[in-house]
Amino acid sequence: MNLAYSIRLQRRIRIYATIGILLTGLLVAIATAIPLYHDAHDRAATAYVEDARARARSAGQFIGKAHDIARQIASRSGIRDQLEAYNRWEIDRSELVEYSAPRIRDALSQGRNIAGLVRLDQGNDPVIEIGQQIPAALLQIASSKEPVACGPLRIDDKVMLLVSAPVLSRDGVRAGTDILSFEMAALDELLNNDPKGEHNTRQLLFNSTDQAVVEFNRLTPGGRLLDAGQPEQAFLERAAGGMTGLDEFERSDGSASMVAYAPLPEMPGWSLALVTPARTFDTPVLVRLASPLLMITLLVLGGAWLTARAIRPVADKVVQQSRKLGEMSESMALAASVFEGSPQAVLILDATHHILETNEACHTITGFGLAELRGRTMCQALCISTDEGGMCSELWRGVDEAGEWHGEVRLMRRYGETFPAWCSINAVLDGSGKPRHYIAMLSDISDKKQAEDRIRHLAQHDPLTGLPNRSLLADRLEHALERGRRSENRVALLFIDLDRFKHVNDSLGHPVGDRLLQEVAHRLHSTVRQQDTLARQGGDEFVVILEDIEGPDDAARVAVKLLSTLEAPVILDGHEIFVGGSIGISLFPSDGDSGEALLRCADSAMYEAKEQGRSTYRFYTAEQTRISRERFELESGLRRAIERDELRLFYQPQAACANGQLVGVEALVRWQHPERGLVPPDRFIPLAEEIGLIGQIGEWVLNTACAQARQWAQAGHPLRVAVNLSSHQVSQDRLFDTVKAALDRTGLSPSQLELEITEGHVLKRVEECIVELHRVKTLGVSLAIDDFGTGYSSLSYLKRLPVDRLKIDRSFVEGIPDDHDDISIVATILSMARNLGMGVIAEGVETPAQIEHLVAARCGEYQGYLLGKPMPPDALQDWMDRHRANHPDA
Ligand SMILES: Nc1nc2c(ncn2[C@@H]2O[C@H](COP(=O)(O)OP(=O)(O)OP(=O)(O)O)[C@@H](O)[C@H]2O)c(=O)[nH]1
Numbered sequence: 047m048n049l050a051y052s053i054r055l056q057r058r059i060r061i062y063a064t065i066g067i068l069l070t071g072l073l074v075a076i077a078t079a080i081p082l083y084h085d086a087h088d089r090a091a092t093a094y095v096e097d098a099r100a101r102a103r104s105a106g107q108f109i110g111k112a113h114d115i116a117r118q119i120a121s122r123s124g125i126r127d128q129l130e131a132y133n134r135w136e137i138d139r140s141e142l143v144e145y146s147a148p149r150i151r152d153a154l155s156q157g158r159n160i161a162g163l164v165r166l167d168q169g170n171d172p173v174i175e176i177g178q179q180i181p182a183a184l185l186q187i188a189s190s191k192e193p194v195a196c197g198p199l200r201i202d203d204k205v206m207l208l209v210s211a212p213v214l215s216r217d218g219v220r221a222g223t224d225i226l227s228f229e230m231a232a233l234d235e236l237l238n239n240d241p242k243g244e245h246n247t248r249q250l251l252f253n254s255t256d257q258a259v260v261e262f263n264r265l266t267p268g269g270r271l272l273d274a275g276q277p278e279q280a281f282l283e284r285a286a287g288g289m290t291g292l293d294e295f296e297r298s299d300g301s302a303s304m305v306a307y308a309p310l311p312e313m314p315g316w317s318l319a320l321v322t323p324a325r326t327f328d329t330p331v332l333v334r335l336a337s338p339l340l341m342i343t344l345l346v347l348g349g350a351w352l353t354a355r356a357i358r359p360v361a362d363k364v365v366q367q368s369r370k371l372g373e374m375s376e377s378m379a380l381a382a383s384v385f386e387g388s389p390q391a392v393l394i395l396d397a398t399h400h401i402l403e404t405n406e407a408c409h410t411i412t413g414f415g416l417a418e419l420r421g422r423t424m425c426q427a428l429c430i431s432t433d434e435g436g437m438c439s440e441l442w443r444g445v446d447e448a449g450e451w452h453g454e455v456r457l458m459r460r461y462g463e464t465f466p467a468w469c470s471i472n473a474v475l476d477g478s479g480k481p482r483h484y485i486a487m488l489s490d491i492s493d494k495k496q497a498e499d500r501i502r503h504l505a506q507h508d509p510l511t512g513l514p515n516r517s518l519l520a521d522r523l524e525h526a527l528e529r530g531r532r533s534e535n536r537v538a539l540l541f542i543d544l545d546r547f548k549h550v551n552d553s554l555g556h557p558v559g560d561r562l563l564q565e566v567a568h569r570l571h572s573t574v575r576q577q578d579t580l581a582r583q584g585g586d587e588f589v590v591i592l593e594d595i596e597g598p599d600d601a602a603r604v605a606v607k608l609l610s611t612l613e614a615p616v617i618l619d620g621h622e623i624f625v626g627g628s629i630g631i632s633l634f635p636s637d638g639d640s641g642e643a644l645l646r647c648a649d650s651a652m653y654e655a656k657e658q659g660r661s662t663y664r665f666y667t668a669e670q671t672r673i674s675r676e677r678f679e680l681e682s683g684l685r686r687a688i689e690r691d692e693l694r695l696f697y698q699p700q701a702a703c704a705n706g707q708l709v710g711v712e713a714l715v716r717w718q719h720p721e722r723g724l725v726p727p728d729r730f731i732p733l734a735e736e737i738g739l740i741g742q743i744g745e746w747v748l749n750t751a752c753a754q755a756r757q758w759a760q761a762g763h764p765l766r767v768a769v770n771l772s773s774h775q776v777s778q779d780r781l782f783d784t785v786k787a788a789l790d791r792t793g794l795s796p797s798q799l800e801l802e803i804t805e806g807h808v809l810k811r812v813e814e815c816i817v818e819l820h821r822v823k824t825l826g827v828s829l830a831i832d833d834f835g836t837g838y839s840s841l842s843y844l845k846r847l848p849v850d851r852l853k854i855d856r857s858f859v860e861g862i863p864d865d866h867d868d869i870s871i872v873a874t875i876l877s878m879a880r881n882l883g884m885g886v887i888a889e890g891v892e893t894p895a896q897i898e899h900l901v902a903a904r905c906g907e908y909q910g911y912l913l914g915k916p917m918p919p920d921a922l923q924d925w926m927d928r929h930r931a932n933h934p935d936a
């Protein structure tokens with residue numbers, strides 16, 4: 047409803063209410079006025095008719111009185127006798143007149159309105175004339191024995207009434223007639239004196255016998271004779287016939303008149319009518335109606351005014367409301383246009399975070415239409431996670447606590463793509479302060495983020511190589527040290543400076559130098575692990591941060607890798623460029639606790655490398671460099687040892703305790719280093735394990751030992767050969783295949799092969815080892831547990847291992863025969879082995895006392911320096927010959 051409409055409506059309500067009241071008033075007025083009018087009209091009519099009747103009565107009395115006067119004069123005996131005497135000719139006319147005239151005059155003087163008298167004799171001839179002359183023609187009325195009125199008629203411009211009265215003798219014979227003339231003016235006076243007379247009311251007196259009508263009114267004093275055929279005459283005749291009534295009729299001029307008529311009482315043929323214009327008649331009727339109608343009108347107007355007044359505040363309220371509504375709808379339209387036109391996605395949520403409304407921008411940004419979003423929570427629909435990786439619940443907790451939340455979130459578009467958005471959520475509270483709705487506004491900040499990322503990238507990266515620059519390096523280094531401090535891990539810093547790079551610039555130009563730097567960056571980058579940081583420190587300097595390294599060797603290994611990467615020539619514009627580098631290494635925490643200190647140390651180590659002839663690396667401390675270098679050399683030597691056939695197998699004899707008979711040999715690996723000589727296994731086996739060569743070495747040992755044993759067997763000296771398996775071999779599923787392959791390849795009888803496994807290695811993966819060793823055992827080889835007693839084996843799984851022999855560790859044998867503990871342990875192992883049906887071999891036997899004790903303790907076999915040191919196969923052959931010679935019984 048707009049304002050104009052409500053104003054129109056308000057006006058209409060007021061008009062209709064007023065009209066309603068006026069119409070009601072009108073109806074009441076009509077309902078009141080009609081009976082009132084009828085009543086007033088009836089009263090007026092009655093009064094009018096009564097007036098006519100009263101006037102008729104007056105007129106009747108006037109005529110009756112004229113009759114009486116005529117009758118009295120005629121009956122006067124003196125003058126009557128004279129007339130009779132005249133009739134009988136006894137007196138003449140003059141005597142008659144002389145006698146009668148004074149007496150008649152005297153009698154006439156009693157009636158004021160008598161104009162004259164004419165006495166006729168028996169022959170109806172006038173004999174006495176007094177006063178008004180009466181034309182002879184009019185004297186014909188003398189006939190009846192009763193007085194008779196005639197007229198009204200005009201005599202000498204006067205309207206007269208003639209009354210004839212017979213003069214009767216004593217015996218009733220008519221002796222003559224008196225004709226008296228009366229002036230009607232007297233009647234006029236009588237009638238018009240009537241106080242009820244109206245100015246414009248006409249009075250008509252009618253004598254039907256003579257068809258004469260006389261009118262009295264104010265303007266014609268004395269009356270006026272009317273011509274016959276007047277419209278009123280019909281009513282006069284009706285009245286002359288005896289009727290009384292009131293009628294309305296139209297005059298010739300078209301005006302309406304009211305006529306009240308009545309007969310003159312006791313005057314047959316005479317009637318009177320009052321004629322007045324209808325409006326004159328209606329006036330008192332209307333006057334009578336006026337006051338009640340005025341009252342009604344006032345009441346109605348008052349009512350209408352009160353209603354209008356009563357309605358006005360309501361109507362004003364309606365207008366006000368509608369104005370407010372209009373304003374509200376305007377502001378709502380404005381809000382709607384803001385909502386729809388907003389470039390931000392706007393979501394209106396209910397109190398339970400479910401989506402009610404979204405705008406077009408939401409569709410554009412998220413790809414979801416309102417139909418897909420409505421009824422789902424914002425978090426569900428858009429898979430919201432906060433920028434800190436938190437969940438939506440954190441966001442709502444923020445809104446609940448502060449009524450609003452602003453922050454960066456990640457949203458998911460309709461097709462699964464996620465994007466960063468700035469999110470503002472505000473709670474809309476109800477009257478009681480509880481959230482009624484929430485307004486969420488989201489803007490896609492992908493572009494902004496990209497720009498920020500780009501700016502950040504530019505600020506933190508070297509434009510030439512794209513590597514982190516000095517600033518980001520410092521940052522990363524700080525973080526790496528922080529992590530190192532927490533985890534107590536070491537961190538290494540490698541400072542690389544290209545060798546004689548200036549020469550490239552000078553000879554091939556700066557642009558080529560640039561491209562070379564790019565290529566170097568690329569190579570270095572692909573050499574280091576992903577988690578390591580490679581940065582360009584500036585010029586031809588690069589820095590690598592290595593985290594979580596085990597020790598300096600790791601750093602050295604990386605340095606060597608980097609140097610070898612740089613060794614390969616770079617081809618640029620057809621030039622083959624050799625570019626080397628010098629690397630300085632500093633270590634955290636040993637060389638310094640801060641990034642700055644470590645950089646300084648690495649830089650100075652780098653100069654040391656340059657000093658030492660370039661294309662090399664140096665640690666910050668000389669000792670570390672030495673250790674590292676040695677280790678590195680050992681490592682690289684070991685890598686080549688197999689292919690250069692530098693590994694050797696030595697065999698240590700094993701014999702029965704009881705009679706010293708040779709039962710087997712244990713194969714032991716040695717590295718015949720070209721410069722260092724014979725390297726014992728404890729110097730290179732852990733290194734081989736560390737650098738992943740152990741598998742290869744283990745396989746070599748197994749194959750070589752099997753081949754050797756086979757060779758001895760073929761030469762007529764079948765010997766059991768015990769081969770140590772590394773933990774790497776034991777824990778591999780391939781052990782079965784490896785052993786089988788060695789046996790197949792060499793043709794050695796499985797019964798001649800004994801595999802030694804270290805107790806500690808088995809304990810690491812008991813269940814898997816049990817399964818795998820059972821499989822290996824199916825090949826027919828025997829199994830021994832090396833270093834038994836040091837690994838705290840549990841009897842329960844020892845029972846489940848398919849073991850043939852236990853090897854008592856040399857540390858227990860060492861204490862025999864003095865150390866009681868060792869003696870007890872050895873005794874326990876022996877008794878246990880016996881109970882489990884296993885053989886026992888003691889190792890490290892060096893003295894005759896030890897072997898004596900072992901014999902006494904019924905230990906099955908032994909090995910050790912007392913019997914023979916590990917020796918090359920040729921030496922063993924000699925040893926065997928000697929041994930046989932010394933033990934002819936065995
Ligand atoms: N092309 C190119 N050269 C650069 C850039 N920044 C620094 N250099 C040059 O790199 C060279 C680095 O020189 P040094 O490392 O001090 O000397 P060097 O010739 O490499 O000799 P040594 O390092 O002592 O083996 C200087 O000649 C610099 O001008 C660069 O962005 N682009």
Ligand SMILES: [Mg+2]
Pocket residue numbers: 543544545546547548586
């Ligand atoms: Mg340089």
